[in-house]
Amino acid sequence: MLEGKVMVITGGTRGIGLETVRVFKENKAEVILFGSKKETVEEAISKLKEEGMEVKGYYPNLDHIEELNKVVEKIVKEYGKIDILINNAGISANKKIEDTASEEFAKIMNLNVNAIFNMTKAVVPYMKEQHHGVVLNTSSMVSIYGQPSGVGYPASKFAVNGLTKSLSRELAPFQIRVNAVAPGITKTDMVAALPEEMIEPLIKTIPLGRIGEPRDIANAFLFLASDLASYITGEILSVDGAARS
Numbered sequence: 206m207l208e209g210k211v212m213v214i215t216g217g218t219r220g221i222g223l224e225t226v227r228v229f230k231e232n233k234a235e236v237i238l239f240g241s242k243k244e245t246v247e248e249a250i251s252k253l254k255e256e257g258m259e260v261k262g263y264y265p266n267l268d269h270i271e272e273l274n275k276v277v278e279k280i281v282k283e284y285g286k287i288d289i290l291i292n293n294a295g296i297s298a299n300k301k302i303e304d305t306a307s308e309e310f311a312k313i314m315n316l317n318v319n320a321i322f323n324m325t326k327a328v329v330p331y332m333k334e335q336h337h338g339v340v341l342n343t344s345s346m347v348s349i350y351g352q353p354s355g356v357g358y359p360a361s362k363f364a365v366n367g368l369t370k371s372l373s374r375e376l377a378p379f380q381i382r383v384n385a386v387a388p389g390i391t392k393t394d395m396v397a398a399l400p401e402e403m404i405e406p407l408i409k410t411i412p413l414g415r416i417g418e419p420r421d422i423a424n425a426f427l428f429l430a431s432d433l434a435s436y437i438t439g440e441i442l443s444v445d446g447a448a449r450s
């Protein structure tokens with residue numbers, strides 16, 4: 206579905222991001238993954254190599270627009286273009302407001318929101334020149350109703366939806382589509398490590414009766430990145446088994 210397409214993904218070293226890399230490789234895209242550290246990027250690249258998939262990886266500081274500009278320029282020099290950007294890196298929170306330092310709130314907003322702004326800003330000039338592109342953001346089901354603690358996380362994901370909807374309108378004249386996927390609880394390392402007695406009550410709240418797999422989310426990215434979604438932009442696609450609360 207993605208033959209000849211070049212995709213860059215942040216937070217591509219594990220969880221939802223790593224599975225998205227696999228699905229995009231299976232669909233013949235060229236993939237460049239970003240992670241936060243040299244070691245985790247190298248580890249992901251060698252894991253994928255063992256599975257028969259060749260990918261490149263970088264670990265730019267998503268705070269530094271200059272650094273992002275350089276790495277994006279390097280990628281465009283090597284591959285000739287960037288067709289798809291997936292802004293997936295993110296961190297969560299679960300403390301009550303009185304236990305949360307303002308620095309912690311700022312840290313979440315910085316990675317979950319500002320980094321999307323920075324990364325998109327670095328890539329958009331090339332997409333505009335190409336007169337096509339797809340930007341996909343990872344939101345969350347908590348962007349719909351919030352959550353009862355860790356306010357920074359849902360606040361950041363509401364902002365992700367705002368960025369997605371607004372940029373879809375700003376960039377549509379350049380044939381750049383901007384959408385988000387809003388996963389429910391997804392079995393990444395963190396969730397997989399939870400004890401059965403914590404998982405069971407969670408499953409009971411999900412109408413489809415199971416926790417999401419990273420591949421469920423990766424497949425939604427695949428659809429939105431592909432030409433099957435050529436008339437879809439500004440959409441927040443829930444992939445949560447109808448658990449939206």
Ligand code: NAD
Nearest residue numbers: 216217218219220221241293294295343345388390391393
């Ligand atoms: P994860 O913790 O397994 O992976 C997070 C990724 O983000 C890693 O690749 C890591 O390298 C990257 N990252 C973390 N801090 C970074 C930093 N400072 N700079 C650059 N990169 C950094 O998480 P996941 O569960 O796969 O989550 C991926 C996305 O999905 C996040 O945006 C998260 O909010 C969202 N999400 C996850 C779930 C879930 O249940 N797992 C549910 C809804 C939304």
